Amino acid sequence: MTTNKEKNFISAVVYLHNDGARAVPFFQMLKAQLDAHFEQYELVAVDDACTDDTVPSLRDWAKDLDKPLTFLHMSLYQKLEPCMNAGLDAAIGDYVYEFDTTDTPYPPEMIFAAYQTALAGNDIVSVCPDRVKGSSRLFYGVFNANSHSAYALRTDAFRLVTRRAVNRVHASSEHLPYRKAAYAASGLKMADLTFSGQIRDKAAGRFSLAADSLALYTNAGFKVSVGIALVMMALALVELIYTVVVFCTGHPVAGWTTTMFVLTVGFAGVFAVLAMVVKYLSLLVDLIFKKQKYLIESVEKIQK
């Protein structure tokens, strides 16, 4: 039988955490799209310690699947990024779809459109909504203003990455605290597709992720600490001038207030800088020493 289907091997990694009723329709939609366009593909479902019926219902749906579905059962709830890293490590495809959520505000055709965009020479293709929440806009605004990357990050519904991109980002760092930023910083070509809509899902732990990402992938933290240092220097100068003025005008007994002022302001500043240094150090320790960032309980493959 000859088909016009694409010959490249596709992996689709899907993050699941208590997705309940949404999981099966999502996989049905995904399978229909992949079946229509690709000869060979695999599905990887990362079960981030689901406690509802997500896994049983999906297992039931997958019973007669002619393509392999692999479950990665995480030992405990670890949130999006470590789980998607695990999924990425398990995927064997030449092209890997990353679905961070089973929320689908985009038309299904966008899935294949992303692949076609990738074939046009883009190693990373993000599919983004045209409307985003205020907090997201703020984060990406700060991020993009301070990052070294050639590409601006946006809120995205899912993305497609090539094996080359995966290898590239893993070559620079074993573990990716924030995949999107790592891709953007990989130096490979990136493209965005936009659909009209908005993502309703709010990822858990996104605030600490945002803080980590800003510290790791941008120089925002560095800028702030430099700013504080400068302000402190200015304060110290003002103090110096004040001390000189007091000394010259001949009332040196007023030293108590001055000393207290220097001590409090100075120490507050020093501690602020120290906090940032500690943040950087903890991130470095994290990156260097914690090679296995996720705990896998079992790998389960389902195929008819």
Next chain:
Amino acid sequence: MYDKIIIGAGLYGLYAALQSGRRGQRVLVLERDAEPFMRATYINQARVHMGYHYPRSYSTAIKSAHYFERFCKDYGFCLRTDFDQIYATSAHFSWTNAAEFRRFCRAAGIRCDDVPPEKYFNHGLCDGAFLTTEYTYDAHVLRDWFLKELANCPTVEIRCGRTVEKIERGPDTWRVTAGGDAAEAPFVLNATYAGVNDIHALAGFEPFKIKYELCEIILCEVDKRLYNTGITVMDGPFFSLMPFGQTGLHSLTSVTFTPHETSYDTVATFPCQEQSGGRCRPGSLYNCNECPAKPKSAWPYMGQLARKYLREEYGFAYKGSLFSMKPILKASEIDDSRPTVVRKMASGPDFVSVLSGKINTVYDLDEVLAQ
């Protein structure tokens, strides 16, 4: 009237026949297929185990290593030894890691020389790679040797194309009917591997607690760079690409894609049996490799998995597939021990069943054969 009836002309069956025949015993070997060595003895990774495969079971490892030398001495003619066998530990999803593997090899007293993983694997996929000593055997060369040796034993008779239909217990003998002919002996050896419970059902014994996997071994043609190299990535959902005996081909297998289907029933029960045209049914397993209902190859997946790990310059291409049924003792799931089971099911008349997934533990039979 025979001294021994052996059911199954795989390695274990013919080994037992030869040992007994050399002692002048009258032996009848009953084989269901058209010739010996057509199933599991031929259709497997052809690995002569040194123990590397069992980093979570020292007992299996040490036993393998012990038998390895003896097997190489006795059957060196069927081995391929002139290749670098590389074991690697995957950086992700592995139940072991480089440091553990090194420690394990030292404890088991087997060779394990560090080589840079980047020589063979894409960056970051393996955290350790080791040059080891392990060989591969050629089942056809081994079969021909056994048949030649057995030809010198006039008291041994091999009947092929005979499916065992009935097993009856007499006062002093077992009466085994196969292909319409009955034979009697005071000793029966059941060396049918995946068919072990089929035979137990006929003889009225308790089944072994096993599950069945319908497995595919892919044969590959490989580039010059891979020709003298065997690769095994362990210990988890990975793959192995290593020379297949002296055939010049490599076998490709993977933990997740080699088993196509699994049956948890006491006798192998698979949906494909209905499409076998009456050749195969629960309780009477046909040769999967000869079966018209054998599954579609998993090459797209297995090839892709190996491709993900191996550097681009190590090329390999699909040549063909072999299918066989593999019984797995249910007890050995958590640790990865693969014990050889030799169990005396009945005495006076004797009935012994053997189940082993490894070629070089064939010597475990010596004890029961000596009786």
